[in-house]
Amino acid sequence: HAEGHHLPACGQKIIGNLARRAYRRPVAAEEINKLSGLIALAQKQGDSFEEGLVQAIQAMLVSPHFLFRISTATGREMGNDPQTQPIGQHELASRLSYFLWSSMPDEELLQLADQRKLRRPEVLAAQVQRMLKDPKSEALVENFAGQWLELRRLESVKPDRDRFPQFDEYFRMSVRRETELFFDHIIRQDRSLLDFIDADYTFLNERLARFYKIPGVTGPEFRKVTLPTDANRGGILTQASVLTVSSYATRTSVVLRGKWILDNVLNAPPPPAPPGVPNLDETKIGTATSLRQQMELHRTNPTCAACHARLDPLGFGLENFDAIGGWRTMDGKFPIDSSGVLPDGRSFKGVGELKTILKADRDAFAEGVTDKLLTYALGRGLERYDRVTVKQIARRVAAKEFKFSSLVMEIVNSLPFQYRRG
Numbered sequence: 001h002a003e004g005h006h007l008p009a010c011g012q013k014i015i016g017n018l019a020r021r022a023y024r025r026p027v028a029a030e031e032i033n034k035l036s037g038l039i040a041l042a043q044k045q046g047d048s049f050e051e052g053l054v055q056a057i058q059a060m061l062v063s064p065h066f067l068f069r070i071s072t073a074t075g076r077e078m079g080n081d082p083q084t085q086p087i088g089q090h091e092l093a094s095r096l097s098y099f100l101w102s103s104m105p106d107e108e109l110l111q112l113a114d115q116r117k118l119r120r121p122e123v124l125a126a127q128v129q130r131m132l133k134d135p136k137s138e139a140l141v142e143n144f145a146g147q148w149l150e151l152r153r154l155e156s157v158k159p160d161r162d163r164f165p166q167f168d169e170y171f172r173m174s175v176r177r178e179t180e181l182f183f184d185h186i187i188r189q190d191r192s193l194l195d196f197i198d199a200d201y202t203f204l205n206e207r208l209a210r211f212y213k214i215p216g217v218t219g220p221e222f223r224k225v226t227l228p229t230d231a232n233r234g235g236i237l238t239q240a241s242v243l244t245v246s247s248y249a250t251r252t253s254v255v256l257r258g259k260w261i262l263d264n265v266l267n268a269p270p271p272p273a274p275p276g277v278p279n280l281d282e283t284k285i286g287t288a289t290s291l292r293q294q295m296e297l298h299r300t301n302p303t304c305a306a307c308h309a310r311l312d313p314l315g316f317g318l319e320n321f322d323a324i325g326g327w328r329t330m331d332g333k334f335p336i337d338s339s340g341v342l343p344d345g346r347s348f349k350g351v352g353e354l355k356t357i358l359k360a361d362r363d364a365f366a367e368g369v370t371d372k373l374l375t376y377a378l379g380r381g382l383e384r385y386d387r388v389t390v391k392q393i394a395r396r397v398a399a400k401e402f403k404f405s406s407l408v409m410e411i412v413n414s415l416p417f418q419y420r421r422g
Contacts, residue, residue: 011039011049015056023065024104025090026114035059069094084419089113096412099377100131102139119418128409132187145183148264148372149236151176153245160250164324166211167244174208175240175325181222182239186404193369193402194362197265198235198355201226211240211326232327235355237261237318240325247323254291254315261314265358267368270307291319291331313340317354366394366402370411377411389414 019027035056042052093113097105112118146152181203209217246260339349393410400406
């Protein structure tokens with residue numbers, strides 16, 4: 001500015017820098033002129049330069065170019081196939097950034113897109129590694145884990161206060177934090193995806209360690225804890241967060257827990273329940289009959305038997321955990337029977353043997369996680385034509401020891417991520 005007054009070029013420079021970040025791409029001179037024209041118009045009407053700048057920023061914030069990630073494929077990046085076209089470099093930067101950071105690209109990503117270097121394999125791989133190590137990747141933990149593991153439901157669950165008085169707000173925060181720190185560790189240490197099924201460590205504070213009956217943890221700070229072999233913990237299935245969101249307010253549910261495993265671990269969701277199915281008699285559970293006895297009676301209905309043969313055994317494997325994840329050996333006056341027989345004939349006794357079976361189905365698990373993470377990365381549901389990609393990615397991840405970074409890299413390099421349908 002000259003003698004304390006802003007010149008028109010000042011407004012254009014400010015608008016140009018802001019619009020490039022807001023629109024996540026280079027901004028044409030015509031677009032800058034339209035926005036900076038709002039500053040001139042405001043000054044003409046007697047307002048200050050700053051008030052005019054506010055008007056221009058407001059116009060940016062209601063622009064479709066800010067509110068939406070608009071798909072473009074132009075110039076050399078256009079392919080010959082009208083059905084699939086490469087997305088532009090700046091759209092690739094945005095897709096990558098919102099995938100791993102849930103936010104706009106930073107300056108490094110934008111510069112690489114400006115230079116048309118981002119799609120180079122070695123550059124893209126380096127950027128993925130940089131972004132996963134950046135603290136902003138915590139958004140991937142919070143948002144993806146919230147969706148995949150259904151942790152967002154923890155905000156609204158209300159276990160019965162009389163039966164579970166220890167479930168207060170501090171406990172709610174603690175169980176969610178355990179799972180988030182566990183997930184974050186797998187990302188940052190590039191651990192195997194199979195740690196989600198079973199691991200010899202977790203993250204605890206004193207409150208949660210006492211609840212899990214694990215000694216030697218004092219104070220409110222969370223820290224990595226190696227689990228004793230007799231702790232009956234390890235992996236997401238035994239974490240109180242998952243066990244709580246897959247239970248009712250007053251009791252466990254082998255159906256909800258079996259469905260959770262089929263949906264989120266084995267990638268084999270069951271069909272919805274048919275209408276008119278009677279509920280269990282809540283008043284008898286733990287007193288007149290055990291939950292297992294009621295479920296076996298329920299399965300005598302031929303309409304229900306087929307699905308429950310898949311659901312119930314998986315849920316029974318977790319029956320030693322109550323509705324907020326506490327370990328128990330009795331359900332009321334009945335001893336817990338946590339054994340199960342799967343439809344293919346494989347049997348197990350207890351959560352440890354169940355996890356062994358789930359680890360044996362590692363290819364199905366890899367496909368399931370790929371399905372969930374690819375859906376999250378694309379921001380859309382997967383279609384039939386995406387199934388081939390999911391299987392290819394899962395196969396390659398298995399060949400790379402199920403490393404988390406290999407899953408992210410395979411998704412970033414995949415056709416659905418880098419291309420759009422014509």
